[in-house]
Amino acid sequence: MRSETLRDTAQQMIQLHGARAAAMAQERAAQMRASGDAAEHDRWQSVYALICEFRRTGRRSETPETGRSADRPAHWA
16 A cells, blocks of 8 residues: 555544544554454554654644644644
């Protein structure tokens, strides 16, 4: 899977779930592992890692629609 797609998914998870984005990605990975889908498990593990990286580094990329960070919601300190 292309890294841009993984980054897009991670950013969307952050926008949708805020501080719970990492937990949600971990839940998806666990669901995929339980269903035996190794490829999707790996994908969600990668999304989880990117969410954690974005949060840890404070990486910010302004979105034209909102002027807000797509990588780090306003409520993250």
